[in-house]
Amino acid sequence: DTLFFVKKHLLSKESPFMAYYGIGGPDSTFTKGVVARDIQRRSESPLDSGFIELHQWAWHDSLPMLCWISREDSLEKVDRAMRLFYSNDLEESKLVVDSTWSGLPNDWAVSPHEKPSFSEDGRSLYFGTAPVPQQRDTNILDEEWPVVEVWHSEDQVLYTQQANRVDREKKRSYLARAFLNENIVVQLGREDLPRIMPANEGDSRYALGIDDREYQKYVTWEAHDYNDLYLVDTKTGDSKLLMSRVYGNANWSPEGKYIYWYAPADSNWVILDPFENQLVKYGEDLGHVFTEEVHDIPLEPGSYGSPGWMIDDGSFLVYDRYDIWRLDPDGESEPLRITRGREGEEMFRLIRRDRDQRAWDPAEKWMVWSMSEETKETGYGLIDPSRWSYGWI
Numbered sequence: 001d002t003l004f005f006v007k008k009h010l011l012s013k014e015s016p017f018m019a020y021y022g023i024g025g026p027d028s029t030f031t032k033g034v035v036a037r038d039i040q041r042r043s044e045s046p047l048d049s050g051f052i053e054l055h056q057w058a059w060h061d062s063l064p065m066l067c068w069i070s071r072e073d074s075l076e077k078v079d080r081a082m083r084l085f086y087s088n089d090l091e092e093s094k095l096v097v098d099s100t101w102s103g104l105p106n107d108w109a110v111s112p113h114e115k116p117s118f119s120e121d122g123r124s125l126y127f128g129t130a131p132v133p134q135q136r137d138t139n140i141l142d143e144e145w146p147v148v149e150v151w152h153s154e155d156q157v158l159y160t161q162q163a164n165r166v167d168r169e170k171k172r173s174y175l176a177r178a179f180l181n182e183n184i185v186v187q188l189g190r191e192d193l194p195r196i197m198p199a200n201e202g203d204s205r206y207a208l209g210i211d212d213r214e215y216q217k218y219v220t221w222e223a224h225d226y227n228d229l230y231l232v233d234t235k236t237g238d239s240k241l242l243m244s245r246v247y248g249n250a251n252w253s254p255e256g257k258y259i260y261w262y263a264p265a266d267s268n269w270v271i272l273d274p275f276e277n278q279l280v281k282y283g284e285d286l287g288h289v290f291t292e293e294v295h296d297i298p299l300e301p302g303s304y305g306s307p308g309w310m311i312d313d314g315s316f317l318v319y320d321r322y323d324i325w326r327l328d329p330d331g332e333s334e335p336l337r338i339t340r341g342r343e344g345e346e347m348f349r350l351i352r353r354d355r356d357q358r359a360w361d362p363a364e365k366w367m368v369w370s371m372s373e374e375t376k377e378t379g380y381g382l383i384d385p386s387r388w389s390y391g392w393i
Contacts, residue, residue: 128173199256
């Protein structure tokens with residue numbers, strides 16, 4: 001097939017559909033706007049033609065659902081005219097939110113700078129919002145605008161950093177969640193809680209809020225800053241402080257039951273149950289060394305990393321210099337060393353054969369790569385989680 005007068009196109013990852021942005025042609029047979037095309041049947045469905053510019057669009061990974069952000073074809077309120085649509089049948093479009101939506105904060109609008117995304121179950125849509133920028137007086141010439149640099153010694157961010165990030169800050173957006181079946185939009189991110197991380201591929205009711213504003217100046221002399229962690233209810237937008245001054249990159253476990261990070265300051269893996277307010281640490285305090293043993297720069301050493309979690313968030317897997325360990329997120333059982341590499345100075349690392357794999361299944365055998373630290377010989381093997389045994393391939 002050949003499609004003419006197409007400005008953009010987007011293929012679905014798994015479903016047999018594509019979308020394209022047609023700019024029209026010499027006659028009415030050439031479609032203008034967003035069009036969904038069934039690749040197998042070679043049929044098309046025009047979805048949206050009433051816009052002047054297409055900014056962002058995205059498919060659901062596996063379902064035939066498409067969403068897009070466009071600016072309506074109007075000269076009025078140009079900066080407020082962003083609209084978010086979606087289609088769950090690829091035959092008609094449905095408006096999710098526009099500049100008149102009451103669920104958004106006053107003088108906020110849909111941001112064209114953040115790509116929207118569906119939750120895994122397809123019932124929610126995440127997108128960015130931002131305050132409407134002040135309009136520049138077009139009657140004033142460029143050479144008449146004063147050029148002024150204002151900085152203060154108490155600024156959280158150095159002026160040089162501010163100047164470097166000015167374009168990124170202009171495009172900063174704050175996450176919102178639309179519940180498609182209920183026709184409800186909830187603002188999650190805000191200027192005092194800028195980073196929001198949904199759990200369980202967006203299906204969970206809760207998200208992690210991360211705020212580093214109070215600690216940004218620390219990077220000047222510590223080469224890093226800290227974060228305050230919040231539990232955010234995505235149905236109400238309410239947030240609750242979980243921990244303050246956290247040094248480490250916090251993330252969700254796959255099913256959204258735990259929050260975890262590596263804390264370089266005390267060389268511990270930290271696992272937090274945000275619903276029971278229970279904290280578990282694994283590291284040097286318990287005699288297990290997960291921190292880098294060979295480290296020659298004047299900063300706290302990092303960890304050897306983690307291959308991820310086992311299914312249902314049942315266990316957390318981490319590396320030390322040589323071996324693979326299984327940690328109990330509730331702290332009820334002792335860490336289990338799965339491999340025996342330290343005795344022979346042989347390093348073991350798991351191989352993720354499916355890049356979409358979310359967690360390790362104990363009912364399957366895991367592929368592992370190994371290397372001798374002394375001879376540099378490498379090999380591949382299999383780990384049987386049912387017996388925690390290892391064998392060469």
